[in-house]
Amino acid sequence: MKKSLSLLLIGLLILGLVAVSGCTDKAATAGTDETESQMPVYVVGTEPYFPPFQYADENNNNEIIGFDIDLINAIAADQGFQVTWKDLGFDALIPALQSGQIDIIASGMTITEAREESVDFTNPYINAGLALAVAANNNQIQSIDDIQGKVAVVQQGSTGAAKADELKSEGVITDIIYLPHVSDIVMSIQNGRGDFMINDLPVTNAFISHNPGVIKIVDDKIQSESYGFAVRNGNTELLNMLNEGLANVQADGTYDQIMDKYF
Ligand code: GLN
Numbered sequence: 001m002k003k004s005l006s007l008l009l010i011g012l013l014i015l016g017l018v019a020v021s022g023c024t025d026k027a028a029t030a031g032t033d034e035t036e037s038q039m040p041v042y043v044v045g046t047e048p049y050f051p052p053f054q055y056a057d058e059n060n061n062n063e064i065i066g067f068d069i070d071l072i073n074a075i076a077a078d079q080g081f082q083v084t085w086k087d088l089g090f091d092a093l094i095p096a097l098q099s100g101q102i103d104i105i106a107s108g109m110t111i112t113e114a115r116e117e118s119v120d121f122t123n124p125y126i127n128a129g130l131a132l133a134v135a136a137n138n139n140q141i142q143s144i145d146d147i148q149g150k151v152a153v154v155q156q157g158s159t160g161a162a163k164a165d166e167l168k169s170e171g172v173i174t175d176i177i178y179l180p181h182v183s184d185i186v187m188s189i190q191n192g193r194g195d196f197m198i199n200d201l202p203v204t205n206a207f208i209s210h211n212p213g214v215i216k217i218v219d220d221k222i223q224s225e226s227y228g229f230a231v232r233n234g235n236t237e238l239l240n241m242l243n244e245g246l247a248n249v250q251a252d253g254t255y256d257q258i259m260d261k262y263f
Contacts (some may be wrong), residue, residue: 041082042238044072045102047090049181052206052262053108053227067108067262071125072229075245089110091157094118097232104238105230108200110159120233122242124226129188130160130200132219133208135189141196144219151175153185153194160198163223182207189215198222202263 048054048064056062064085072259076083086102093109097103098117109122110128141147147167154161156178164176177194179185185197186207197204201220208215231238249255 015104036082039080039082041084042076042103043086043101044083044104045086045088045093045096046105046107047093049086049117049183050090050200050203051210052107053203054106059132062133066198067126067258069226069260070247070258071105071246071255072104074258075242076247076250078239079245084216089185090217094230097230101233101234102166103231104242108203108227109230110200110225111228112159113161113215115230119230120231120235120239120244121228122239124228126227127248128200128202128225128227129219129221130163130198130223130225131204132196133189133204133215134196134223135192136213136216138195138216142218144222147173147196150195151177151193153177153179153188155182155185155199156180158199159223160200160227163198182242185263186211186215192234200225 032153046064046068048056048066050066052066053068054064054066057065064087069085072083075218083104086096088096088102090107093102093105094115097105105119108128109115109121110126115121120212132144132147134139141150150173152164152167152173152175154164154176161176161178164173167173168176177188179188182199182203185194185199188194189197196218197215201217204215204217208217231242246255
């Protein structure tokens with residue numbers, strides 16, 4: 001009888017301690033919790049296989065890092081919102097934005113007239129462009145003038161793919177292979193399935209500097225382009241926040257720091 005009473009008392013004491021420590025924890029972090037919980041949370045869609053704009057950091061549990069990631073995080077901090085990231089195929093990004101699955105696209109996406117019909121773009125945040133590359137040992141294709149009758153490899157849904165479509169409809173090239181990621185494209189150039197690739201210059205350059213001797217650029221400007229972040233058509237409130245945040249981080253030097261980090 002006595003024994004069970006003391007066990008009960010010990011039990012109550014433990015429960016009391018747990019409750020007290022729980023309260024203390026809460027009190028200590030209440031300030032931050034509250035400020036953060038009041039912030040809107042936006043879901044940002046990205047295809048994280050596009051270094052240096054967005055990619056998995058192999059040295060850090062495949063955490064998604066990159067120029068676009070840091071830039072969106074800086075804009076979010078400036079404008080007082082939070083973000084969560086969603087990994088999607090590049091060609092799934094616009095449909096996901098339209099269906100409300102995501103709120104923002106940050107994925108090295110080029111501002112094009114065709115896309116402007118389905119989404120609203122921010123002001124451009126970086127200039128890029130399309131480059132033509134071939135296997136490092138290919139001596140046949142030395143410029144865009146040598147692609148007659150050849151096979152292009154491109155990333156599906158990309159502006160590089162649209163350019164290849166144009167070249168095919170003009171009868172310049174015979175075939176196009178569409179693949180999901182830049183790494184797949186490079187592989188098929190390397191193994192000879194395709195003759196040349198069309199992809200974004202900064203990404204092709206980054207690949208070459210990390211993997212020398214695999215591919216080479218033979219034309220570094222088949223088309224000039226600018227990237228923008230995209231929101232749903234008519235989502236002016238979020239569009240304004242992104243544009244304002246972008247201007248602020250460009251003015252206060254944060255943008256330049258991110259630039260130096262990745263380029
Ligand atoms: N900039 C290209 C485009 O918009 C490719 C982007 C990407 O693959 N992430 O189509």
